[in-house]
Amino acid sequence: MLTIYGVTRSRASRIIWLCHEIGLEFRQVPVIQAYRLADPMSPDAPLNTRSPKFMELSPAAAIPVLVDGELILSESLACTLYLASRHCAPFGPMDEIERARMDQWSFYAATAIEADALTILYLHRPGQAQPGSDQAAVANAAERLVRPLQVIDDHLARSGHMVGGRFTVADINVAEIIRYAQGYGQLMEQFPSLQSWLADCQSRPAFQKMWQERLNEPE
Known part of the structure; x- marks a missing residue:
């Protein structure tokens, strides 16, 4: 299943909106921005953009990240354009x-x-x-x-x-x-x-x- 890493209070909103338009099922992993936390590296800190586990997906330490099978894709506009192209019209390009x-x-x-x-x-x-x-x-x-x-x-x-x-x-x-x-x-x-x-x-x-x-x- 398609997985979106990132909270909705981020540029992940663009991908989530498009998925809802297309009717795509997805799993969302709520990775929070590190700057919103007092100590993002604390052992009890929630999963965030500085968490080592997340940085394996995103060395840039930025959300969102889209995982679709073997594809790991960052940059929200790249993600939306990829999904729209893959699923074509009406939301994606006809030519x-x-x-x-x-x-x-x-x-x-x-x-x-x-x-x-x-x-x-x-x-x-x-x-x-x-x-x-x-x-x-x-x-x-x-x-x-x-x-x-x-x-x-x-x-x-x-x-x-x-x-x-x-x-x-x-x-x-x-x-x-x-x-x-x-x-x-x-x-x-x-x-x-x-x-x-x-x-x-x-x-x-x-x-x-x-x-x-x-x-x-x-x-």
Whole structure:
């Protein structure tokens, strides 16, 4: 059976969401991020990214890791693209052109959006007092995101979805990256097509199932 190593409160969420969309059975091993623990090397520490047993699978000490038979695969986007390609349409590519476009949009989101979106996720605290340095970092990240999010918004206004005029793994990959910045309203309100698409993505039963599983995990 397919095995996913990693808690749902991580980039494993992308793989889990896709598995729920496809209807793939999987086993989840809840490996927690070491930085969330006071002493990840303590004998009674839960399985985490610094645990020697896990690092045999992931020398980079990073989740998620996907194990499918003899294949051990890290990097969440590689995992989702692999599963979508293996199981084909509707969530995977119908041909090589669609495969290339799914790769393109996934990698664009990862390189042009994710880092600044994570800054917003970690530092933006609406309704709370924040250090000026955090506010400045969030504002700068939001300013850098305007151009790539406009690219996504324009594409969605024309096409409705990232690839092929239907919901695919590319929508999952891009939506899960943009979600990090979703709570910063003054940025997101500039992109109505993107907001509508994101709401549609997150209303899908497979996302809702993944999200409930995520909420059920300890913070």
